[in-house]
Structure formats: C-alpha cells, structure tokens
Amino acid sequence: MPIYIRFENSKQIETTILSRKPAGTEWLKAPEEFDWHKCYCLDADNNIQERTEDDLSQEFVGNAKVNAETTISQTIDKYRREYAGYSFEKSESYRIQATAARNILQANKAGSAVDEEDLSVVQPLAVLRSIDAIEMSTLILQKARKAKRALAKLEECEDKTEQELAQCTTLEEVSQYLNNLEAAIESELNIGATNG
Amino acid sequence: MTIAKEAVNALHQRLKDLSVNASPDELAYLSKALESMAGQSTVYDIVSMSDEKLQELLDAATQHLADLDTSKTNALSSLQSATDGHVITLNNQKDTNITDIDTAGLAHQQVMNDLVAGFSSVNDVPEGSTILTEVAKKNMIETGSLPFLFGVINRSNDYWGYGAYTSQLGQWYANTSHIDYAMQMITGATGYTTDYCSFYRPPQLSFLQGINGRFIFSEMYAKYSVTTNEYTYPYALVGTIFIKNTTNADITRTFYFGGSSYWSSGYEGLGCFVATPNNVNDDPSAITGITWANVYSYASSTSNVAGSANVTVPANKTVAILFYSSSYYYTGSYNHYTQFMHWYIYSFRSGFLTTGLEVDVDRTLRAWQCRGLQYTYQLWN
Numbered sequence: 001m002p003i004y005i006r007f008e009n010s011k012q013i014e015t016t017i018l019s020r021k022p023a024g025t026e027w028l029k030a031p032e033e034f035d036w037h038k039c040y041c042l043d044a045d046n047n048i049q050e051r052t053e054d055d056l057s058q059e060f061v062g063n064a065k066v067n068a069e070t071t072i073s074q075t076i077d078k079y080r081r082e083y084a085g086y087s088f089e090k091s092e093s094y095r096i097q098a099t100a101a102r103n104i105l106q107a108n109k110a111g112s113a114v115d116e117e118d119l120s121v122v123q124p125l126a127v128l129r130s131i132d133a134i135e136m137s138t139l140i141l142q143k144a145r146k147a148k149r150a151l152a153k154l155e156e157c158e159d160k161t162e163q164e165l166a167q168c169t170t171l172e173e174v175s176q177y178l179n180n181l182e183a184a185i186e187s188e189l190n191i192g193a194t195n196g
Numbered sequence: 197m198t199i200a201k202e203a204v205n206a207l208h209q210r211l212k213d214l215s216v217n218a219s220p221d222e223l224a225y226l227s228k229a230l231e232s233m234a235g236q237s238t239v240y241d242i243v244s245m246s247d248e249k250l251q252e253l254l255d256a257a258t259q260h261l262a263d264l265d266t267s268k269t270n271a272l273s274s275l276q277s278a279t280d281g282h283v284i285t286l287n288n289q290k291d292t293n294i295t296d297i298d299t300a301g302l303a304h305q306q307v308m309n310d311l312v313a314g315f316s317s318v319n320d321v322p323e324g325s326t327i328l329t330e331v332a333k334k335n336m337i338e339t340g341s342l343p344f345l346f347g348v349i350n351r352s353n354d355y356w357g358y359g360a361y362t363s364q365l366g367q368w369y370a371n372t373s374h375i376d377y378a379m380q381m382i383t384g385a386t387g388y389t390t391d392y393c394s395f396y397r398p399p400q401l402s403f404l405q406g407i408n409g410r411f412i413f414s415e416m417y418a419k420y421s422v423t424t425n426e427y428t429y430p431y432a433l434v435g436t437i438f439i440k441n442t443t444n445a446d447i448t449r450t451f452y453f454g455g456s457s458y459w460s461s462g463y464e465g466l467g468c469f470v471a472t473p474n475n476v477n478d479d480p481s482a483i484t485g486i487t488w489a490n491v492y493s494y495a496s497s498t499s500n501v502a503g504s505a506n507v508t509v510p511a512n513k514t515v516a517i518l519f520y521s522s523s524y525y526y527t528g529s530y531n532h533y534t535q536f537m538h539w540y541i542y543s544f545r546s547g548f549l550t551t552g553l554e555v556d557v558d559r560t561l562r563a564w565q566c567r568g569l570q571y572t573y574q575l576w577n
Binding site for chain 2: 001008012013014015016017018019022036037039056060063064066067068070071074077078178
C-alpha cells in the first residue's frame with residue numbers, strides 16, 4: 001500500500017497510507033525507504049529529503065521562542081496591572097486621585113486656597129483613615145510615584161528579555177531563561193519600589 | 197270388580213234357588229230384571245267370560261315375561277362378549293402407544309445429550325467461573341451498536357496535581373514506540389501508579405451514530421495561563437475501536453477521521469495507528485504481543501484537519517485502531533490561553549464496515565472496564 005506525504009512550505013505536514021493519491025497538488029508519493037519516525041522536506045529541486053536534526057531543532061527552538069514571548073508579555077502584564085490598576089476604570093481612578101493630590105499639595109505649598117473639586121476627591125479618603133487631606137494627598141502621591149517607577153522598570157524588562165531571548169539557541173536555554181525570568185522581575189521590582 | 201263378581205254369583209245362586217219353587221210371575225220379573233242389568237248376555241256369562249279372559253291375559257303376560265327374561269339373558273351375554281373384545285383392543289393399543297412414546301422420547305433425549313455434549317466441548321466452564329454472568333452483561337450492548345472508547349488525557353493543560361506530564365511518554369503523532377502509552381492510558385492497562393494518568397474527560401464507552409457511523413467531539417476553552425506547557429503539551433484526545441475480521445482473508449478498508457492539532461514542541465500533532473496481535477482469535481491465550489503501525493500523521497497547527505487512511509484487518513484477527521489528536525492553541529490574552537479541541541470519526545458504518553468485519557464488543561468492554569491489566573496485549577487474551 002503506497003504512502004503519500006503532503007508538504008507545506010517544503011516541510012512534511014501530513015502523511016497517510018492510501019491505495020490512491022489524495023486530491024491536491026501538495027501530495028507526493030513517499031520514497032521507498034520512508035520511515036514514519038523521520039521527518040522529510042523538499043529540496044530546491046522538489047526532491048524529498050530527510051530533514052536534519054539541526055533543521056528540526058531550529059524549528060522547535062523558534063516555536064519555543066514565540067511561546068516564550070507570549071509568556072513574557074503575560075507575566076509582565078500581570079505586574080503592570082498590579083501598579084497601573086487591574087482595569088481601565090481603576091487606572092482612571094488612580095489618575096484622578098493623583099492629579100487632585102498633586103494640586104492640593106501645590107496649593108498648600110504656595111499658601112493659596114485649595115480647589116474644592118480636588119478636595120472632594122481626597123477629603124473622603126482622609127476621613128476614612130482619620131488623617132487630614134494633606135497627609136492623604138502625600139500618601140496618594142507616594143503610591144503614584146512608586147507605580148510610575150515600576151511601570152518604567154517593566155518596560156525596560158520587556159525590551160531586555162526580548163533581546164536576551166533572541167540570543168537563546170537551544171530549547172534548554174529558552175526553558176532555563178523563562179524559569180529565571182519571573183523571579184528576576186519580582187526581585188527587580190521590589191528593589192526599585194523600596195529605593196523609590 | 198271383586199264385589200260385583202260376588203254380587204253376580206250370589207244373584208245367580210238366588211235365581212237357581214228361586215227357580216225351583218218360584219211362581220211364574222216371579223220368574224218372569226226376575227228374568228226381566230236380570231236382562232235389564234246385563235243386556236243380551238247374562239251376568240253369569242259375563243263373569244264366566246272374564247275369568248277366561250283373565251286366564252288368557254295371565255298366560256300371555258307370563259309368556260312375555262318368560263320371553264323378556266330369555267332375551268335379556270341373551271343380550272347381556274352379547275354385551276359382555278363385545279365389551280371384552282373392546283377392552284382387549286384398547287389394552288393392545290395402549291401398549292403400542294407406550295412403546296411409540298418411549299421410542300420417540302429416547303430419540304429426543306439422544307438429541308439433547310448430543311447438544312449438551314457439544315455445548316460442553318466449546319464452553320468448558322470451570323468451577324467458580326464468572327463467565328456466565330459476564331455473558332449476561334454483554335447483552336448490555338445492543339445488536340448493531342458500534343461501541344468504542346474515547347477520553348481526553350491531561351498532559352499539562354491543567355498544570356497542577358498528580359498525573360500531568362510533558363515529554364516523558366514521548367511524541368505520539370507519528371511514533372509507534374510511544375503510541376502504546378496512549379493505549380495504556382485510555383484502557384487502563386498500565387503498570388504506572390499516579391504518573392501519566394490524569395484525565396480531563398475520563399475514558400467513556402461511546403457509540404458511533406446514525407447510518408453513517410460518526411462521532412464528533414468539540415470544545416473551546418480558556419485556561420488560566422501559568423506556563424506555556426499548558427498548550428505545548430496540551431490535552432491528548434484519544435479513542436480506540438476494536439475491529440474483528442471473521443473471515444479467512446485479510447480485509448483492507450478506508451478509515452475516516454479528523455480533529456485539531458497544535459505544533460510547537462513536537463509533542464502535539466495528530467496521528468492514527470493500528471495495533472495488530474501476533475495471533476488469531478481462535479486461540480486468544482496464544483496472543484502475547486501487539487504490533488503498532490502508523491497509518492496517518494499530521495505535524496502542523498490547525499483547528500481541524502480531516503484525514504483518511506487504509507487499514508488492513510488480517511484474517512481471523514481483531515485489530516485496534518487508535519486515533520490521537522491534540523488541542524489547538526488559538527490565542528492568549530488577560531492571563532488566559534484559549535484553545536480548541538476536536539476529535540472525530542465518520543463514515544465508519546457506511547464506509548468502513550463490510551461483510552466479515554464487525555466491532556469486537558468483547559475486547560471493547562474489556563478495555564472499558566479496566567480489569568487490572570498491566571499490558572495492552574492482555575486486552576486480546
């Protein structure tokens with residue numbers, strides 16, 4: 001019973017045993033020495049050749065890197081949400097608080113009257129914590145500065161990891177890199193946030 | 197009558213007495229009176245006449261009685277003779293019938309004895325065997341049903357807990373050395389303890405449907421993203437169907453199937469395999485191994501690929517077709533990977549089955565019910 005192989009981008013994709021050649025131009029009859037456990041490709045002259053170990057491993061390393069990028073962006077996003085707010089709505093809320101707090105502190109420093117609208121954002125939060133509006137505004141700004149530094153650090157991390165990942169040449173290297181990544185981000189962020 | 201008779205006799209005697217010395221007038225009167233009483237004849241005539249008639253009647257009656265008595269005696273004698281004759285006939289008939297019944301009974305008994313001996317020779321049920329209860333259970337599968345086994349094995353798609361694995365059991369899509377592991381997982385004929393045996397959907401007895409004989413499973417799902425292992429070692433969808441060739445010639449047919457596939461680490465893909473035992477069904481205990489052959493493989497990413505392959509079922513053997521597909525990774529966002537899994541068989545009743553081929557229900561039930569086997573070939577014993 002003849003074996004037929006279908007190629008896509010000159011690489012073996014699909015293989016079957018059938019009495020007649022399946023429909024479609026991509027199907028070719030397998031060579032006599034065909035082995036199911038091996039992988040084949042088409043050379044420049046459309047002859048069927050066995051793929052080399054290097055060729056195969058490069059394909060898997062390439063796939064692993066694409067997957068790793070997905071993992072990295074998801075991991076970094078997870079931390080971004082921690083500082084930027086878990087939703088667009090929460091981020092908008094942080095932004096309004098920070099603006100109001102900044103205005104209040106500036107007015108206080110200049111000895112001018114505090115804007116009522118800014119006060120209406122900060123005052124209820126201060127009352128809940130039994131502190132005054134100035135102290136509350138200071139707290140909000142500290143948190144906003146910390147988030148700013150963390151987000152900047154994450155941008156740096158993302159760029160850096162993409163570069164470093166591109167330099168990995170084996171599956172083991174990719175795997176090892178990913179294993180170290182999350183721990184590295186966590187410690188960098190902690191250091192950055194504490195120093196801030 | 198008796199009084200009248202006595203009166204007439206008395207009157208007659210008086211007339212006699214009177215006639216001796218009666219006057220002529222008296223005689224005339226008496227005579228006249230007597231005539232008016234008796235008409236033309238004298239009373240005496242009448243009386244005398246009655247006695248004679250009575251005597252005649254008596255004689256006639258006596259004669260009739262004597263005749264009747266004789267006739268009765270003769271009739272009784274005839275009846276007795278006839279009855280005796282009939283009794284003898286009935287008795288003889290009875291003996292003939294009994295002989296006939298005995299002869300027929302012995303013939304039937306011989307047929308039954310032959311049947312029992314024949315049954316015993318092919319079903320030598322040892323003491324304590326549970327085979328008869330098993331036979332009863334097999335009636336659960338309706339005639340004409342096409343049962344098979346299907347389940348979804350968790351490689352790393354659920355990440356945590358016992359039983360998950362990545363590359364330990366090798367590639368499955370095109371490797372006859374490793375695909376027996378898939379068979380071990382789906383049938384439970386394995387020696388592992390808690391390794392490699394975690395199921396998203398435990399193996400179920402399923403049935404091909406309709407005149408076409410198809411079964412299609414699909415599910416899209418999102419999983420919290422912990423590691424890319426979740427989709428580079430995704431769910432393995434595995435099903436197996438046992439097919440028996442009851443003829444003395446090999447039969448080759450086309451098997452139709454399809455499903456999802458992902459291609460990244462080389463441990464995904466999609467493949468179809470056939471397990472052939474090293475002996476025929478006449479002596480199942482002689483089956484000591486199975487050989488796996490690849491009939492189809494797919495090494496790329498797609499939500500759906502429909503394939504077909506020729507499968508040969510050798511004469512008097514049961515083969516198992518095993519079809520494996522992997523979950524297709526579609527996209528990832530907001531801490532979740534979205535994947536789609538698909539597995540199907542179609543045109544099995546209409547395109548694969550033919551005279552001499554049938555689903556091997558015994559082996560299917562054995563595979564389903566996990567009787568503590570260690571090796572997959574034992575499913576054939």
